[in-house]
Amino acid sequence: MMVIMKPGHTTEEFDEVMQRIKEDGLDGHAIVGVERTVIGVVGLDRLHPELADDLEVMSGVEATVKISSPYKLCSREFKRDDTVIDINGVKLGEGTVTVIAGPCAVESEEQLMKTARAVKARGASMLRGGAFKPRTSPYSFRGLEEDGLKLLAQARAETGLPVVTEVMSEATVGLVAKYADVLQIGTRNAQNFFLLEEVARTGKPVLLKRGMSSSIQDWLLAAEYILAKGNRDVILCERGIRTFETATRNTMDINAIPLAKEMSHLPVVADPSHGTGKRKLIEPVSLGMVAAGADGLILEVHPDPEHALSDGAQSLTFDLFASVMEHVGNVAHAIGKRMEREAAVRAG
Amino acid sequence: MMVIMKPGHTTEEFDEVMQRIKEDGLDGHAIVGVERTVIGVVGLDRLHPELADDLEVMSGVEATVKISSPYKLCSREFKRDDTVIDINGVKLGEGTVTVIAGPCAVESEEQLMKTARAVKARGASMLRGGAFKPRTSPYSFRGLEEDGLKLLAQARAETGLPVVTEVMSEATVGLVAKYADVLQIGTRNAQNFFLLEEVARTGKPVLLKRGMSSSIQDWLLAAEYILAKGNRDVILCERGIRTFETATRNTMDINAIPLAKEMSHLPVVADPSHGTGKRKLIEPVSLGMVAAGADGLILEVHPDPEHALSDGAQSLTFDLFASVMEHVGNVAHAIGKRMEREAAVRAG
Amino acid sequence: MMVIMKPGHTTEEFDEVMQRIKEDGLDGHAIVGVERTVIGVVGLDRLHPELADDLEVMSGVEATVKISSPYKLCSREFKRDDTVIDINGVKLGEGTVTVIAGPCAVESEEQLMKTARAVKARGASMLRGGAFKPRTSPYSFRGLEEDGLKLLAQARAETGLPVVTEVMSEATVGLVAKYADVLQIGTRNAQNFFLLEEVARTGKPVLLKRGMSSSIQDWLLAAEYILAKGNRDVILCERGIRTFETATRNTMDINAIPLAKEMSHLPVVADPSHGTGKRKLIEPVSLGMVAAGADGLILEVHPDPEHALSDGAQSLTFDLFASVMEHVGNVAHAIGKRMEREAAVRAG
C-alpha cells in the first residue's frame, strides 16, 4: 500500500502515520516528491485489510493506494498453470470449447428430455436447467424445485450429460448437490458470501456468474471465498454487466474474458443468452466470446420458445442451436482449439 | 402490455400473435399506425409475467412494452397513505426525521456502549451495528456474530434504543431476529429472494437496502417479496448506486428519495456513509437527503475511526455526529418537519 | 507517479525503467516490498503526461499510479479562497444561493418576456434561455438562433437580469458573446476542447456543465482548459450523469457538489431540471442540492409547459417555480446562507 500525504502536511502528522503503520507490524518508507510525499508500506498488507481505511481518516493523509491484489488463491501468481476441471469426464479448461446447454427452467419431463437429447446430438457437453429460479418479481414462475432436480438426474441418466443447475439458498445446497454435477451461483447471489461458502463445502465444481455490478476484482474475490474453503474447482462465468445501454438486457464484457484469464488460472466461460437478452444476437456474440478465448459457453435452448415459462426471448430453438454449434466449431478451429465434443447433428 | 409489430409483418404473423394472447386468456386490440401496428393487451398481464418474453420471439414482432407496474402491494396505487412503522415506540415515516446511528461493526463492549450512549445523547432514535459483516474479501474482519448480537441487546437495555442489524444468511435469521428490532438486508443481498422471504416470515420490520445495481423498480420488487409474505413493515434505504465515478465509493441517488416516495407508500431513509464513502461528504449529503424528503438517515459513528475494524474512512467521530445532528435538525425544521428525537448534547 | 513492478521482474527490467524515467529528467526511488517493488517518480510528472503510458508497456512493469492531480489552476491547492464571479453586479459564489431561471428554448417574444418577468418577480438573479439547442435528433426544434439572442438582450434590458445562454459551435462564439453575459457549455460539448478554448478567449464568465459521462476529474480538467487560457470565471454545473437507472433522465450526483467544492475553488451550481427530467422531482432535488452546498440552481420555467418546443416534461410553471423559490429560501436560511435576491412574489 502507498499512503499519499497532503501537500503542506505537518511533521507531526507524518510521524503519526508512520506510528500507525508500525502498530500493525508493518514498515513505512517515505519518498519526498516535488508536490507530494508518499509513504510505501512494506509488509503483508493483505493481512491488514482495514489499515487503508484507518489511515485515510488521519490528519494530513490525502489517499491510500493498494498495490498488491487482494485475492491470492485464484491469482495467476499463486498458480501459473490453467486449472482444468473434470466433471464426470468432461474436461473444462484444457484448451477446448465446452458448451453447456439446456432450458432456462425445467418445465416438464417432455420439455427437458427433448431438449437434453437435442443439445447432446448437436454437440453440447453438459446440460443446464433451472429447478430454482431467481425472479425479479415474486409473481413469476420460480421453478419445479426438487421435481426439477429429479428430471435433471433422469436426463443425465439417459444422455450421459453432466448437469449444471443453480442453487439459490443455503438451505437447499445439500438437496441440489445430491442431484447436480456443477452448482451454479447466479448473478444476484454473486456476493452472497454465506452461500458461496456453503457451496464450497460440498466439494462439487461451482459455476460462478459475475455479479451484474461486480468488477473483475469483485468477481475474483467471490471466487476466492470458494477457494479459501478448500474447493478449487471454480468456473468463472461472464454474463454481462449493467450499464446505461437499454437496447440489450446487459452489456457483454468481452474484455473480461482475456483479462480474467490473465489475472486468474481458473477457466472462464461466457453466457451470451443473458449477456444479450436477444435471440438474434446470441450467435454472433457466442462466436465473439469464443474467438476472444472463452473456455466454453452456456446457452439457453428450448423446444418452443414462444411458450417458455421463463426467458423465452433469449432461448434458441434446436435449429438455431445447431447453427451456433457449427459456427462456434469453425471459429474454435480457426484459433487452434477444438470443441470438447463434436456434434452428431449439423445445422440446416 | 403493448406489442409492437414490425413494419411489413404479414397478416398470418399478426393472427398468430392475437392467438397467443388469447391462449393466456387475455384480449388484443390493434391500433394501425402510419409506420407501425401496435397491439394493446387487455387483461391482468401481471399474472402472465412470461408472456412478453414469449411474444417477443414470435415472427413479425418487434418489441413489447409493459404498461402496468409489476409490483402491487408496495405501490401508492394500492395504498394511498404513508406507511408508518412503529419500532418499540419509535415511529418511522410519520413526517419526522429518524436517525439510526452506530458503528459499522460491533467490535467490543466498550466500543459499542460508548457509541450507543454518545449517539443517544446527540439525538439518534435507533442504534445500528453489524454482528455479521458482508466483506468483499474473505480475509477481512467478518463480525463477532452472536457475541455481537448480545452486545447490541445489552446496549438497547441500557439506552432504550431499538437495534437495527444486518442478517446475511437464512440460517441465522432466527438467531438475529431473537436480538434485533429491525432486520437489515444489505446491498449484496438485495435480490437474495430466499433471504427476503425468510426475513419476512419473522414479522419484524425490515430495512431493505437498495442493490448497488438495482433500478428503483427492482428495489420495489424486492420489497414486494417481503410484503407478499404478509410482512408490511419495510423501510426502503437508498445507499448509493454503482456508476463510472470513482472519486466516491458510490453515487448517492438523490432522485430516488422523492421518486420512491411517489411510487410507494413505504418510508425511505438514506445512508450517506455508504453513499459517499468519505467522511467529509457525509454532513452535506445528509442535509441534502433530508431536504429532498428522506424519512431518516442511517449513519456510521465510531469512537476512534483510525482504529475501526471496518469502514473507518466513512465513520463519523462523536463530534462530527453532533454537528450532523444539529444541522440536520435545522434543515428538517426548514422543510416543516421535526426530528423524531431531540438531542441532549449539542455540537461544539 | 508510482511504478508498480511485476513480482519476479528481472534486474535488467528494473534498470530499464529507471533509465526511461531519467530520460524525461525525473528521478526514480525504489521501495522493495514483500510482494512487489514500487518505484516512486520524483519530479513534476504533470509535465510528462505520456510517461505513465510509456512505462506501462515496458517489460516487468505491472501498472502505474498517478499521485498528483492532473489539473492545477482550478485546484484548491492552487487557490485557497472561493472564487466569486461578478456578473453585472450579481455575485455568484460568495456564500449565497443564486437562481438562474428561464425557458429551455427561447420560442417567441411573448413567451420569453412573460417568463423573464415572472422569474424576476419570484427571486431569480439571472435569466436562462436557449437560442441554439443541442438536440439528440436532427428533426427536433433547434432554436431561433440570432433572433433568440436578440430577444434575450431585450429581456435583459427590461428586467435587468443578466443572460446565460448556450454556445454550441466555435463559429458562433463571437455572436453569442455579443449578447450573453454568461456563455454556457452544454453536457455534449463538455469535452469539446476547441470550443472550451474559444469561449475562454471571450473573457466572459462560462457556465460549464459536467459531461454526462465525465468523472469529477474530467470535469475539472475541462475547466482547466478555460483557466489555462487566462479566463478565471468558470461556474461548474452538475446536471446529472448517465447510469443504468431509467426511471429518471439522469442520476443527479449530489456527492459531486461538496466534492467539487473541496477539490476546486470554483463555484458549483446544480441543474435539477436535467438532473431529474421530471417536473415533480425538481423541488425536492433543488432543496437537496442547496442543502448540500450548491452555490446556485439553474431551472427551466415555461408559461405553458404543455406547449413547450423543448423539455416540456421538466419545465416548471410559474406557480411551481414560486414554490421552489420559497422553499429553497427556507433551506438556504437553515444552513446559514441567504438568497442572492429576495422574491417580490410568494408562492400560493
Place this chain on the structure above:
Amino acid sequence: MMVIMKPGHTTEEFDEVMQRIKEDGLDGHAIVGVERTVIGVVGLDRLHPELADDLEVMSGVEATVKISSPYKLCSREFKRDDTVIDINGVKLGEGTVTVIAGPCAVESEEQLMKTARAVKARGASMLRGGAFKPRTSPYSFRGLEEDGLKLLAQARAETGLPVVTEVMSEATVGLVAKYADVLQIGTRNAQNFFLLEEVARTGKPVLLKRGMSSSIQDWLLAAEYILAKGNRDVILCERGIRTFETATRNTMDINAIPLAKEMSHLPVVADPSHGTGKRKLIEPVSLGMVAAGADGLILEVHPDPEHALSDGAQSLTFDLFASVMEHVGNVAHAIGKRMEREAAVRAG
C-alpha cells in the same frame, strides 16, 4: 407513440389529451385495459418530437412510450441493403474485414513513414494517425496539426493507403478535408452536432465513433445528422463505453456490433485499442469483434510504444500487429469472410 393514462384519471383529462394530440394533426385511439387506459397516437410522430414531453406534463398522464425509431435515413427499414463505402478503391462494408492501422498521433516523418510501410506490409487497408488530438488534460501533447496532415498525405503518396484522421473543430474541417480521405469524429465530439453537419458538408466519408455514454440509438441519431445533410458515407465505429469497470479503459460493447448492423445499413468497425486500453487485450478482443461481425478494425500501431507521445499503453508493436493480422485473417475465413487486403509479411 403511446400515452399511458394514470389509473383513476378523469374524463376531462382524457379529453384534453385527445385534444392536444389533435392540435398537432395526429389521431388518438384509446385502449381501455383493466388497470390502465392507453392512447395510441396515429400519424408521423417523428415530425412532432416535442409532443411526448408536452403530453407527459398533462394532468392524468402517467408516461409516454415511443414506438417508431426516431432515426430514418440510417435505418434498415429505409434501406435494406448494406451500405458499401468506396475509399479510393478500398471497399468497406462489402463482407470483408478492412483494417485501418497507424499511430495514435503523427509524431515525426520517420515515425509515420516507418509505421505506414509496416502496416501496409502486414495487410492494413488504410492508414490512421492523429494530427489534432483531443486530450483530457490541456497539458498533454495535442498533435502536429497541419504538419501532421502533410506527413499523412506523404505517407499516402508512398504507400497508396487512404488516410483516416480526426477532425475536432469546425474551423479546421476544410483543412483536414484537404488532406484526409476519411474524416474521423472522436468519442468526445460524438454529439457535437455543428461539427457533424460541417463534416457532412465536405462529402467525404466519415468514421463516426460512438460516444462513450451514447446509447446505440444516440449513435444512430448522430449518424442521422450526417445523412440528413446528404452525406451517406458514414462508418460507425464501436470504441467502448464508460461503465463501473476500472480494470479496462472502457468496456467494449460486443453486442453493439450485430445490433447496429441489424438496426442500420451502415458498416460497423471496432476499435479494440481504445475499447480495452491494454495492449495484451487487443488481439483477443480484435478476434472477438471480427467473429461477431465487424466490418473492420481500427488499431493503434507504433514503432516504439515506450516512447509514444500518446496512447503508448495501447499501441501494438509491428510484431504484435502482424500477429493480430494473421489471427484475424484466420477468424475471418472461419466465418466465411476474407480480408480486404492480404498481408505480404507474416507474424513471427
